[in-house]
Amino acid sequence: MGPNWTGHHPRAAWRGLLNDGKVGEHMQTKVNDVVSLERRGNVAVISIDNPPVNALSHPVREGLLASLRYAIADEDARAIVLVCAGRTFVAGADISEFDKPPQPPSLHESLDAIEVSTRPVVAAIHGTALGGGLELALACHYRVAVGSARFGLPEVNLGIIPGAGGTQRLPRLVGVNTALHMIATGAMIGATEALQSGLIDQIVEGDLTEGGVAFARQVSAEPRQHPRVRDRDEKLAEARAEPHLFDDFRASIARKSRGFLAPGVAVTAVEAAVNLPFDAGIARERQLIAELLQSEQSKAQRYFFFAERKSAKIPGLAADTPVVNVSRAAVIGAGTMGGGISMVLANAGIPVTLVEQNAENLERGLGVMRKNWEATAARGGSSQGQVEERLARITPTLNFEDIADADLVIEAVYEQLKLKKDVFAQVDRYAKQGALLATNTSGLDVNQIALATARPERVVGMHFFSPANVMKLLEVVRGDRSSDTAIASAMNMGKKMGKVPVLVGVCEGFVGNRMLAARGKQADRLLLEGALPHQVDRVMFDFGLPMGPYAMADLAAGIELRWRRRQETGEMDFIGDRLAELGRFGQKVGKGYYRYEPNSRAPLPDPEVEEIIREASRREGLQRRDISDQEILERLVYPMINEGARILEDGVAIRPGDIDVIWVYGYGWPTYRGGPMFYADSVGLAQIRDRLVALQAQHGDFFRPAALLERMAREGRRFQDWEQTRSAATVGS
């Protein structure tokens, strides 16, 4: 189909193009709905306008190719500038088209048209030139950008590699090391680095299009061959002289990319750039991306891309819901969590009043914060000046009255309901009207805490994960009385603090820890039946999680926390109680479910623990047996999925994708498995239901399939097709 010439001056445009083959001067002519063309003097300007991020959807590709042809055919156009409207240059291929049959023209056709053009084509870049967008720019003869522009090939985050020449062109321009870093890890670089590495030719001050046009005019006036990236070889030659480069790079990313297919394939593709002629390299890249596109991993990662974005949307919450504008915050409690939360606020530029009950804990908390910031500076993540600047944003105090000027108060005192209610009564007394009041409780009833104030509509849970300055997840807990403004404000603040906020309802453990508890129960049961901590943990590690339940308990003082809770509830747990009585409180004391060598975090199996476990089995009258890895996997993960289904039934989460986002960002669930609910789809809900039924027959009602899971399995449905949503007014109620 040819270009559809509609727009502001359709007839003039038609005539202009058809009669004398010239592009309209100083008159934007729409080539189609998303691409337009104009001429500024002797330079043709192609402009893409496909909000929100100018993704290379089918109409964009069509309009781009058509306008390139028109511009190239216009003999008065000595050069061509490619710009984008809106907030960014092209941010990549349109990911939502990946599962649909490809519609011509392909991006390759436009890139070829650019490359063979004898008139120079200049990409003028602002925002983020990502994926296919950067590849488009790489096919141009020149690239100019504003100082705030950023550049990247993040395809690896979608489980694929660049598929429009990026793996072949980028190393030719910026060198193999930088290219490997960008392509295999998805890292972006800024304009200054892009200029230094040769990715762009100029940083433009002032108006970008004007700057691009001026640059184009200048290069087109010079009697020279315009450079094509494909012809460059000097930086590849440098890499050929370094035989260990690729092996060294593979080793350097091994830990972070464990389990992921795409990073290794990305390295292979860049190797092809070094070892093969350009066209053969392009063919290799195409073959490699085609394989990855079909992989379960890429499907999971693409699903997750959209799940994460959806989780920010709360049905029923009006877009114009007013939010609290936070110019100052207060944090109550300077312990593990309060300290971390204060750091995050200060990192986001928000001054914090940090309230403690005693001077000693306050001092200690501030010391930990300084140490953490200094460690970041030592790693090169910030400057010493920034450490001081951030510390200066913290105002320590022992007086509650000092919270009076805070727009947001986050409570992070000990996990005791009575204490939290006392603290909230105080907060209510001193906090200004209109402030957002949040508790970081990991399990107490947010509704009861809210009722300790005279303004429960202002109270929400903001459940950060430990270490709060590192973990990205934030569960925003909606209480029965929380207002829309409170929810919108907490979500908004979460984002400002660099977190991924997900709205959940009130229940024991909220979403993440509630599912974790289901897994934990089975893990403990498996120990009694015959497994050992390191076997259980290895199965979870091999599945892709950063660690299993026992390594996690040792890291996060789990033995101690649970022991203290049992002392309150009167429950018994032979293994946990024995470990606690022996002072095996985890990594911080060098022993827990494992033992640890001094200064090492490596968990080592400990015969003392194994003896306790055997003793526990004897007491239960259980004959220990060999348990297969597959059984361990199913007994740990299927109950989580089942609990996830109950969470959806109860309306504690809005949608399955939100649960997946919680598990990826809160617990390190590997994105190449999408999340527990997506994983359930890939196993098949009927299969999971059947296995749960079998386990129920063997081990009891703990495994009884949730009604929702049962129904969806029967109807052949998948969690990822979930349409039913709950509004902000109903989640958690």
Ligand code: 3HC
């Ligand atoms: N395709 C389709 N939709 C996209 C998209 C893409 N490449 N990139 C962003 N979107 C959509 C989002 O889904 C979101 O939609 P919504 O408003 O309906 O939720 C909207 O654009 C805005 O996105 P964000 O909320 O992420 O906006 P931000 O301003 O926070 O971030 C961004 C902008 C940095 C561009 C970020 O969206 C991003 O990283 N996008 C993905 C970039 C990417 O992965 N590009 C490579 C694609 S694969 C490719 O190009 C293959 C090629 O090699 C052939």
Ligand code: NAI
């Ligand atoms: P912590 O024991 O490290 O710190 C609590 C701090 O609160 C102490 O410094 C204490 O002096 C202070 N405090 C107690 N009463 C106070 C009062 N009346 N006024 C001012 N300060 C007071 O505890 P941690 O681990 O930071 O936990 C805090 C909260 O965060 C708890 O509700 C916990 O459940 C929750 N949480 C903890 C996570 C973790 O992994 N540690 C994860 C997520 C939430």
